[in-house]
Amino acid sequence: MQKVIRRRESTVQLSPEFHTFPPLLQRIYAHRSVQHPNELDYTLKQLSRPDLFKGLPVAIEVLVQAIEEGKRIMIVGDFDADGATSSSVAMLALRAMGAAWVDYLVPNRFEFGYGLTPEIVRVAAQSSPDVIITVDNGISSIDGVDEAKRLGMQVVVTDHHLPGESLPEADAIVNPNQPGCAFPSKNLAGVGVIFYVMNALRGALRERGWFQSQYFQSLQLPEPNMGDFLDLVALGTVADVVPLDANNRVLVHQGLQRMRAGRMRPGIRALLEVAKRDPERIVAADLGFAVGPRLNAAGRLDDMSIGIRCLTTDDPYEAQSLAETLHDLNQDRRSIETSMQKEALASLAALGLEDADAEQMPWGLCLYDANWHQGVIGILASRIKDKFHRPVIAFAPADLAATSESQVAEQGDFEIKGSARSIPGLHIRDALAAVDARHPGLIKKFGGHAMAAGLSLRADQFETFQQAFDREVRAMLDEKDLTATLLTDGELRPNEFSLPLAHQLRQAGPWGQQFPEPLFDGEFLVVQQRIVGEKHLKMVLAHPDAPQNVLDAIAFNVDTTVWPDPSITRVHVAYQLDVNVFRGRESVQLMINHLSALK
Structure with missing residues (x-):
């Protein structure tokens, strides 16, 4: 497929405070409509206020009563990574706040399909819950909520999906996209919504003196640090590919900072290990392309409870075993996907x-x-x-x-x-x-x-x-x-292909949906080209203005009927400036997004 490469244009006037930033970063941020450095302040104080959520006070009232009265709480989640992280945040936070009985249920997609259906409510009813909390679903579960109410359960819906013409008759609905909700970040993932709910619940319990009055094994129940759940929030937000608006960038940045510092769930650490990612160097793309797919594989091929168990266990050995199971499922998923893709293309060709x-x-x-x-x-x-x-x-x-x-x-x-x-x-x-x-x-x-x-x-x-x-x-x-259009941030000068700048770009995010990672384009001389891993093109390129300085580059999943081709000596590429680590040595590497030969 042909792509049109078009260079981004600045749509904003940068404030004078940006003068301390390198010119390239100024250009990149201007292309993403960032006007002032304070928009890059990713401290938690920059998060939007929770009291702007419609339905939150009623939800908190239901949940405070449930905890104080020792009611049985059932979390009903979705079978993707957002649903798994949402379920995990709800489970871990409620238990940390002293909830007497908390369990979860994820509908098996092959038996029940998506959401709080009447059928899954009847399955939940076998555990006799008093309260159902939906995470990452529920806004369209009108019949399911009715069934839960008929069976005498209270229902708190937490979701981020767009509502239909009618809303379910739940006891409370917390969803930034429901009519009349003033919460400004409409792009929260399901895990972001339940994080806000749990944070507000902790505040309400603190005000009532709950943590001071409760004892567990003769010790005072410690008030949970909600920051401990931000690794899960970051993972679910990136994996669900929601737009990284300012609020979501705060959540993702804070989660990544904790992971790099070694503060993460054993399951996330294990998933990074099986994906061969270094936690100290992790960026948002690692969550989206390495951890998320392995977690999603459970819901695609088996049962997402495997993923939730991996994320919630405190035992590193159990986490490692579950992460390896998820890795194997992801390998199976890739094999199935490859076969299906061949069949689809053959069908179109026919x-x-x-x-x-x-x-x-x-x-x-x-x-x-x-x-x-x-x-x-x-x-x-x-x-x-x-x-x-x-x-x-x-x-x-x-x-x-x-x-x-x-x-x-x-x-x-x-x-x-x-x-x-x-x-x-x-x-x-x-x-x-x-x-x-x-x-x-x-x-x-x-x-x-x-x-x-x-x-x-x-x-x-x-x-x-x-x-x-x-x-x-x-x-x-x-x-x-x-016609696909590829937007780039323009060319890099020969002196900008440097390791310090590559590191700076990696850390200047978090990058993601609607706040894209910097992408550049330009013409290069082809010094070497060869296939590695059956379908990936490894190249050595040189900038025409500095042919003595060669650059490693790689393009994944190329058309092997076209590449390599010794007759091609010049190419136009769109690429990301990245850092390659091999045997402890770092070097600049171009990650090629689009490649075309020049005559």
Whole structure:
């Protein structure tokens, strides 16, 4: 797929206080609309005030009463990394505050699907909880909340997903995106929401003298330090790919600082170890590309309780064993994903749609295979979206066993689930809502964000939905939106390819969604090129203005039918300036994001 490389332009006027910053950093921050150095103050005092949350006082009242009266509390989470970290924060914090009985329940995606459904409420009821707290879900669980209330439970919903037309009749709802909520950071992940709730709960218990009045094993119950949970908050925030606005950058920065100082859960340390990441050098990208996928693998292929146990255990040996299990699951996930991706591309090729520039290619791509794994379709959709730069929805059977019954399979009378990924310019949940409005009953249920969503429908309705979705995407996008644009921070001068500057850029974040890591572009001479690890291109490059200074570079997952090519002596690359560590020695390395040959 061709990409248009465009250099960012400054949209703000930097304040004079930035004069002490290196010119390159000034340029980078201006490109990200940072106007004043105080916007880079990531101390906890910069966090938005919790009292701006709608529903928080009522939620705290319910939870204070639950703790004081020794009620049984059940956490119901989601089966992704945000859900796992959210469940872990809630569990650990409530126990640290002296809750008499706390347990958790994560719906198995293959049996119950997402959220607080009536079915999962009835499973929870077997443990006789008095209070259910949802984390990273619940805002659309109208029937599930009704069932919990019918069974005599109190329900506190904590979520960050966009609400539908109606809200559940919970005892309290804490969600920055619910109507009428004045909390300014609408981009909090689910783990950020429950962190705020637990922090406010600790404050309320402190005011009531709870910690001074309670004794545990003849010792005074210590008031928990909420900073001890920020490693989990940082992990869930980055792994959920929510925009890193100023508030989220504070949470992530503080979590990373604690990890680098060795203050982290044994499970996070173990996950870093199996991913071969140095905790002292960790950055946000390590959480997003190394730790998050291993944690997510549990929910995709097995049961997220493995991940939650890894995050909540205090035993480093148990944490290591669970981290290794998660690592193995992630290896399995990658193998399944590779196979599914080959099948998807072969299917498109068979239809003559393998060329991203083909006029006949749908603007909104829908893919389905009766043998695909439901837990991996989200990643598949993301990979196909990246390749063709179109909104993509990948579907798999909700129950693979249903497709093995020939009569049912022929009738298409079974449910398929889809995972959607979008491109800039198309709010995928709004697109699904528009399809639902035009074709009532076609979609059984849906929900999600601007860039990712989930849905379900009958298998025999797939082609109808496929056409309806494509029409909706065409109505919402222009043709120019289908060309990927890569925004860079411009060129680097030869003297800027330095180890100190590379270190400075690593530490100048945290970088992430909508606060992107610095990306540069320019032309280089090719000194060497070879394939390593079967599909990665290792290169030695030189800047045309300083050919005597060579630079190591690597491009991952290249097209091996094109590279290496000895005839290519000049290239245009978009790259990140990174630090490579090999046998204790540090050197500058270019991490190539996009590569094109020059004649």
